[in-house]
Amino acid sequence: MKIGVLSLQGDFEAHTRVLARLDMPYCEIRHPEQLRDTDGLILPGGESTTMVKFIQAAGFEPALKAYAKARRPIFGTCAGAILLAAEVIDRPQFSLGLIDLVVRRNAYGRQVDSFIEVGPCAGFNEPLEMVFIRAPIIESVGPSVSVLARAQNRPVLVRSGNILVSTFHPELTVDNRVHAYFLAMAH
Amino acid sequence: MSEQNLLRLKIGLAEMLKGGAIMDVTNADQAKIAEDAGAVAVMALERVPADIRAQGGIARMASPKRIREIMAVVSIPVMAKVRIGHFVEAQILEALAVDYIDESEVLTPADEEHHIDKHAFKVPFVCGARDLGEALRRVAEGAALIRTKGEAGSGNIVEAVRHLRKIQKEIKTLTVLPEEELMAEAKRLGSPFELVRMVAKNGRLPVPNFAAGGIATPADAALAMQLGAESVFVGSGIFKSEDPARRAQAIVQAVTHFREANILLQVSEDLAEPMKGIDIAKLDEKDKLQTRGW
Secondary structure: OOEEEEOOOOOHHHHHHHHHHOOOOEEEEOOHHHHOOOOEEEEOOOOHHHHHHHHHHOOHHHHHHHHHHOOOOEEEEOHHHHHHEEEEEOOOOOOOOOEEEEEEOOOOOOHHHOEEEEEOEOOOOOOEEEEEOOOOEEEEEOOOOEEEEEEOOEEEEEEEOOEEEEOOOHHHOOOOHHHHHHHHHHO | OOHHHHHHHHHHHHHHOOOOEEEEEOOHHHHHHHHHHOOOEEEEOOOOHHHHHHHOOOOOOOOHHHHHHHHHHOOOOEEEEEEOOOHHHHHHHHHHOOOEEEEEOOOOOOOOOOOOOHHHOOOOEEEEEOOHHHHHHHHHOOOOEEEEOOOOOOOOOHHHHHHHHHHHHHHHHHHHOOHHHHHHHHHHHOOOHHHHHHHHHHOOOOOOEEEOOOOOOHHHHHHHHHOOOOOEEEOHHHHOOOOHHHHHHHHHHHHHOOOOHHHHHHHHOOOOOOOOOOOHHHOOHHHOOOOOOO
16 A cells, blocks of 8 residues: 655645554655556645646646545545645635635634644544644534534534545654544445 | 644645745735746745845844735735844734744844744744754744745845755754764754654654755756755845846746756746845855854
């Protein structure tokens, strides 16, 4: 088994560090054809506007849609969540529409409003530390989406079928559980 | 929030900016061009370094009104520069809620002895460095991101290469030194022992390390990346060139695909003229920006 990490821009290296801690083979993805040998894909945090330029220009859009359609799992964190959403508001922008969410970008404010919160998460015995950096807010979820964790009364970790989304950054903590959950989806 | 968690958030934003290009802009129109080209952030300043060099005079923080206009038109992070040691300019930028502050040698220093106590701010800081000692001094003061100083506004990559190589070499050296030699090395570097020890153990800076100063072409950007930079700042290189939008796009591509020569070739073709540039050897010592700060 091998996990791809979209490495067009952002904190892809932080994700690879977690995968290494979990002894999971991984590869960096910069071209659509590199998706072929992977069993799951992580869309990292970063600047979604930058990633969109690459996704629209380099043939990633059809490749990612086919990937999801083939029921291969995708995990998006922060910018990755924005890319996967059905709709992006407050500066509407392109998204892949692979999970039934409406997200609002930079919704907590600017960097001075970034924060860390500890809270419960469905299926985990111990609370989860959640790092929010210029994070988006999930404004609404469709009926197919289950909410696994909330912060400040809003969904922050959600799943629909083979798509997992967090608006926070589990890759910036020493806790491997969210990634381990994703790997279980990929098995 | 604990100081430790605040630092994690500051470094966290730098993590998000990796593998990208941060572009100097002087107004909202340029900021929009940069964002449309795929910049991960913009750096607001009054004049690009090449103009500061050419026009002389005191270079200060950009006007808050101008920065606010830039913040209004782009959704990517907005950084802005303050003079070395000018903590009140930084307080003003924090009140304005810019996303990153660059305590920059490109502006005229306000304090020739002391840099800003960056722990005192909620906004993260980036600082320039020419070697490991300088980088770790800035980290000790609270910088969450280090960039090479290079020689800003020169269009000449030679100084950024020198600084990147020097920092990498000094890091490598630390990793092979026996524990008892680290104290003497900390003394030589002029850096806090605990940070020196951390670098010796991890083989990397405690914060991300970007390149800046003299990047003018996609090849320059990719060179910096291949030498170990995790992102690039492009100052005068874009808006002092003939076709800024295309050059900006080409540099964004070059940073992501920095190891793929065929893509670097493709984005380097048919670019209009780059900025002219300066031979550093012909630059008077007093005209060098990199020697500001310590």
